[in-house]
Amino acid sequence: MSGEIYLDYAATAPVDPAVSAAMAECLALDFGNPSSTHGAGRRARQLVETARERIGARVGASPDRLIFTSGATESNNLALQGVLRRSRAKRVHFVTSRIEHKSVLDVARALEGAGVAVTYVAATSGGWIEPARVLEAITADTQLVSIMHVNNETGVIQDVEGVGAACRARGVLFHVDAAQSAGKVPLALDSSPIDLCSLTAHKLCGPKGVGALYVAPRVTLVPQLHGGEQERGLRAGTLATHQIVGMGKAYELADPQREAPRLAALRDRLWDALRAIDGARQNGDPHRRAAHILNVTFPGIDGESLRFALRDLAVSAGSACAADSPEASHVLMGLGLSDVLAGSSLRFSVGRFTADDEIGRAAAQVAAAVARLRAVAKSAPAWCSA
Amino acid sequence: MEYSPAVVRQFDAPSRARELPRGTPGLVTGEAEDRTLHVWIRFQLQLQGGVVRAAAFQAFGCPHTVAAASVVAEWLEGRAVADAQRLDARAVCAQLAVPVEKLGKLLRIEDAVAACWRAA
Numbered sequence: 001m002s003g004e005i006y007l008d009y010a011a012t013a014p015v016d017p018a019v020s021a022a023m024a025e026c027l028a029l030d031f032g033n034p035s036s037t038h039g040a041g042r043r044a045r046q047l048v049e050t051a052r053e054r055i056g057a058r059v060g061a062s063p064d065r066l067i068f069t070s071g072a073t074e075s076n077n078l079a080l081q082g083v084l085r086r087s088r089a090k091r092v093h094f095v096t097s098r099i100e101h102k103s104v105l106d107v108a109r110a111l112e113g114a115g116v117a118v119t120y121v122a123a124t125s126g127g128w129i130e131p132a133r134v135l136e137a138i139t140a141d142t143q144l145v146s147i148m149h150v151n152n153e154t155g156v157i158q159d160v161e162g163v164g165a166a167c168r169a170r171g172v173l174f175h176v177d178a179a180q181s182a183g184k185v186p187l188a189l190d191s192s193p194i195d196l197c198s199l200t201a202h203k204l205c206g207p208k209g210v211g212a213l214y215v216a217p218r219v220t221l222v223p224q225l226h227g228g229e230q231e232r233g234l235r236a237g238t239l240a241t242h243q244i245v246g247m248g249k250a251y252e253l254a255d256p257q258r259e260a261p262r263l264a265a266l267r268d269r270l271w272d273a274l275r276a277i278d279g280a281r282q283n284g285d286p287h288r289r290a291a292h293i294l295n296v297t298f299p300g301i302d303g304e305s306l307r308f309a310l311r312d313l314a315v316s317a318g319s320a321c322a323a324d325s326p327e328a329s330h331v332l333m334g335l336g337l338s339d340v341l342a343g344s345s346l347r348f349s350v351g352r353f354t355a356d357d358e359i360g361r362a363a364a365q366v367a368a369a370v371a372r373l374r375a376v377a378k379s380a381p382a383w384c385s386a
Numbered sequence: 387m388e389y390s391p392a393v394v395r396q397f398d399a400p401s402r403a404r405e406l407p408r409g410t411p412g413l414v415t416g417e418a419e420d421r422t423l424h425v426w427i428r429f430q431l432q433l434q435g436g437v438v439r440a441a442a443f444q445a446f447g448c449p450h451t452v453a454a455a456s457v458v459a460e461w462l463e464g465r466a467v468a469d470a471q472r473l474d475a476r477a478v479c480a481q482l483a484v485p486v487e488k489l490g491k492l493l494r495i496e497d498a499v500a501a502c503w504r505a506a
Contacts, residue, residue, distance in 0.1 A: 377446040
């Protein structure tokens with residue numbers, strides 16, 4: 001990785017060597033199609049089912065409730081479209097928040113185009129979705145609510161238990177995008193009021209291109225892919241055995257109880273160093289935040305210049321999925337930040353392989369870049385910092 | 387976003403990113419901004435005997451903006467005012483291989499320098 005310090009685990013994480021070893025072994029030895037009934041197929045099927053069990057054990061789900069997909073984006077699509085496009089009701093209503101990931105918001109917009117009414121609940125300035133606001137948005141036509149567990153930009157942990165309980169009391173299905181939380185925050189899906197939950201592997205030191213959707217027993221979905229009966233007919237296509245094996249290994253290795261305290265300590269040390277920079281402020285309620293994410297605004301700095309000045313430090317302006325967009329983060333603007341301040345913000349995210357000494361070096365690089373860019377814009381008007 | 391080697395060089399070590407001291411003889415200041423584009427530029431020029439004796443800039447903006455302002459400050463210093471007034475931001479953009487969508491920001495550099503001439 002050259003001299004780059006990698007603090008972008010919320011975008012993706014390095015593959016754990018144990019994961020890549022398991023995948024390599026699978027690729028080399030177990031090439032069978034898991035749907036085949038001969039020996040090679042049965043061996044591959046066994047690997048898939050072992051992975052399913054490992055993932056289920058990590059998220060507190062019966063293995064048979066997990067449908068393998070290509071990742072959380074596909075899982076979100078399958079959950080939202082699978083519920084809302086199946087409805088024959090005249091009026092269909094969907095509730096989500098303004099600070100969801102694009103893979104939920106863009107689906108919501110597509111569904112609006114298909115006639116689904118959508119309510120986008122606002123977040124508080126701390127990035128918190130109040131369960132009461134979600135409950136208020138539910139109408140007699142509401143069929144689904146979708147709220148992410150851990151926000152991918154601020155790290156704020158939403159009260160999915162509270163929202164889910166409210167949904168269940170109203171007979172409304174509840175979907176959770178857990179791409180940032182699975183394996184990092186404890187989950188017990190079978191005993192929770194969550195009906196659908198999107199999971200991914202690559203945020204958890206697993207491979208890209210594989211994920212899963214938890215589907216509770218009472219939920220029926222219409223499939224979004226056709227062409228096979230794999231995954232109980234909900235997701236057609238030959239199962240990517242080696243990817244699934246990698247995901248299973250990643251979920252087996254992940255242990256929030258063990259890893260979260262260390263990650264929280266790294267994050268807190270980083271903030272302790274960054275807070276010395278004049279005007280630096282955290283985004284998202286620090287009392288409701290996952291261990292691995294820190295989002296900081298540095299007023300008075302153009303965001304693009306800051307990111308370029310820090311090109312040897314792997315951090316994000318916001319969601320990596322929107323990194324090519326010149327627009328400021330919709331999440332930070334949803335918390336009330338101006339587009340200028342949202343642009344002047346960086347997301348730092350730590351993970352399994354973040355070394356202690358990288359924290360201090362990263363903070364020093366940020367402090368130097370901020371000082372240099374502020375010197376170039378020393379007399380800039382107030383709007384550049386507001 | 388891709389940046390040309392010239393942009394990288396100028397952004398990493400901008401030339402004349404400074405403020406000229408108050409009381410500098412012949413000092414003129416010009417500013418331009420576009421809040422929607424997140425760009426603000428200030429140029430300071432010391433004009434003496436029909437020549438730009440010194441040039442300085444301040445900038446809030448993207449790497450292309452900082453780099454282009456640096457190139458312009460370098461270009462202005464030591465140049466006859468009559469010649470300096472022919473500044474062409476588009477030529478600077480071409481020199482730095484600035485993408486066309488950034489032109490709106492970089493034209494503010496031309497505006498800031500033009501404001502200096504008006505203040506002279």
